[in-house]
Amino acid sequence: MYEHCNAGRPALVVLGDLTIQGNIIHARSLAEPLQVAMDNGAKRALIPVENKRSFLEVAGDIVEKVDPIFYSDPQGAAIKAVIGE
Numbered sequence: 001m002y003e004h005c006n007a008g009r010p011a012l013v014v015l016g017d018l019t020i021q022g023n024i025i026h027a028r029s030l031a032e033p034l035q036v037a038m039d040n041g042a043k044r045a046l047i048p049v050e051n052k053r054s055f056l057e058v059a060g061d062i063v064e065k066v067d068p069i070f071y072s073d074p075q076g077a078a079i080k081a082v083i084g085e
Helices: 031-039 049-055 074-083
Strands: 011-014 042-048 067-071
Touching: 011 031, 011 074, 031 042, 042 049, 042 074, 049 067, 067 074
Parallel strands: 011 042, 042 067
Antiparallel strands: none
């Protein structure tokens, strides 16, 4: 998912899946979606907390361009997306 933000905030990409029960499923891959998002102007990335260890394996040139924001529940993700933690 990729969103352009016109309110003066950098664009945001949200990674991970949400089940119908409201559970967060970690992203299978971080490097490729982050690279595509960064190439398209995203500066912030909401990443499931379960992917925290995987984020350490992302190439340095991608890590330098993104501000990772880790989330563990849908409500927390929404709040972090809006207030830009």
